[in-house]
Amino acid sequence: MESKVKVVKSEKSWIETAAIDQLEKTAExxxxxxxxxxxxxxxxxxxxxxxxxxxxxxYPHIIGSDIGCGMALFSTGINRGKFKFDKMFGKLFRLGGLENIDISxxxxxxxxxxxxxxxxxxxxNHFAEFQEVSEVFDEKAFEEIGMEKGSVYLLVHSGSRGYGEYIIQDCIRKHSCQKGLKTDSTAFNEYLEEHQKSVEYARLNRELVAHRLLDTVGGKDDKKLLESVHNSITKKETEGEIIYIHRKGAAPSDVGYIVIAGTRSTKxxxxxxxxxLYDYCYSVSHGAGRRWPRFDCKKRLQHVYEDKILRERKLAGTLICKDxxxxxxxxxxxxKSIEKVVEDMVNEKMIKLxxxxxxxxxxxV
Structure with a gap:
């Protein structure tokens, strides 16, 4: 009998045993x-x-509190040759926080x-990042998206902020939803209605983040080119039956082109x-994936980057943050290595670059 649990990895890939154990336990x-x-x-x-x-x-608890979290890629109308790093970095640094741009x-x-x-x-893990085109592997697809090699783009990774947290906590309190919500129940309908509002909230949030940042740097365009939601529950009809796809940090494979984010210093x-991609729950990776929990990083790296100048050049040279x-x-x-994540999916014939x-x-900030 074929196992209902599948893990996509090669012999050279690293996935901690605890994560696989968690996956198998949840699958029960x-x-x-x-x-x-x-x-x-x-x-x-x-x-x-x-x-x-x-x-x-x-199971609402599987996707958790940040309902609708995802990534959107926006055009900026800025030519790469006119994107002067020091000038742009200064404008963004002096902004102090997105709340300082009025969107009332x-x-x-x-x-x-x-x-x-x-x-x-x-x-x-949320961020907004100005990016340049490094390499094009499929010219036709690149043009179909509406992109140009000499342009700057803005990738926004954010979600539903406090709204999703409110929804999941309310659903746990009212319906003990961690035990599951049957699809013929009132609780199921109530949750999905709020879930969808939260997804739309997150989409709007990404658009407004892009608006604020592009207003700051003098962007001339904020067209959304690509978007994918990687924390959601989606209804889908396949092979003659209705199923529900739960994605926790996983991007959909059935919405067209998407961005898989690297780290803040990689592609x-x-x-x-x-x-x-039925066997993969119609899903692909959404990013590089963490090797270490956030609370553990300073302890692990402080001795590696003891020298302040080295630390600022290596880690903070292109990053604007308060903490x-x-x-x-x-x-x-x-x-993890974004190249290895992508390579594993290419070898599995899940994606094309x-x-x-x-x-x-x-x-x-």
Whole structure:
């Protein structure tokens, strides 16, 4: 009998045993018919870099609090030759925080909770990053997206801020949703309605983050070129039945081209998922995936970067943040190799490469 748990990794890839154990334990829940651990799989409250397929039941706690979290790639209207690093870094550094850009007119008619948090990045792995095109692997696909080699782009990774947290806590309190919500229940309908609002909140949030940053640097365009949501529960009809795809730090394979983010000092990749991918719960990796938890990074790296000048040049040269610990948390050593993650999926025939992007400036305030 074929196992319902699949882990995508090669012999050279590293995935901690605890993450695989978490995945297998979660897969034992009632109604889960398939589970996949992607190459960026790592430990979380529930494993991150994982997707699950269920029938007749959903589990809100699997995707957790940041409902709708995802990545969106925006055009900027800025030519790479005119993107002067020192000038742009200075403008962003002096901004002090996205809340200093007024968006009251843009959200005046928005009827959603937690409006005051709209247009902010949030903590953890969230970021906004100006990027340049490094290499194009598929010219036709690149042009189809509407991209140009000499342009600067903005990648925004953020979610639903406090809204998603409110939804999951309310659902746990009212319905003990960690035990699952049957699809014929009132609780199921209530949760999915709020879930969808939170997804839309997160989409709007990314757009407003882009607006604020591009307003700061004098961007002339903020067209959204690509977007994928990697924390969500999605209804899907396949092989004649209704299933629900739970993605926790996993990008959908059925929405077209997407960005897989690297670390703050390595490439990101635009990829095209192959069609089908039923065996992978219609999902692909969303990023490099953490090797170490955030709280552990400073202890591990402080001795490596003892010299202040070296530390600032190596870790903080292109990163704008308020908390100095973030410099360690975002160090390349704290993440898995994005090249290995991408390579594993190419070898598995899950994706095709379209282009790679280099980071220019990362904003995490």
């Amino acid at each position: 829940l009632e109604g889960i018919i398939k589970a996949v651990g992607l190459p960026d799989l790592h430990v979380g409250k529930t494993p991150v870099g994982a997707a699950y397929m269920t029938k007749d039941i959903i 007119e843009k959200i005046a008619d928005i009827d959603l909770p937690f409006k005051e948090s709209l247009g902010t990045i949030g903590s953890g 990101s990749y635009i990829i095209k998922p192959e069609e089908g 100095k610990n973030v410099v360690y948390e975002e160090a390349p050593e704290a993440y 379209v282009a790679s992007l280099n980071p220019l400036i990362t904003y995490k």
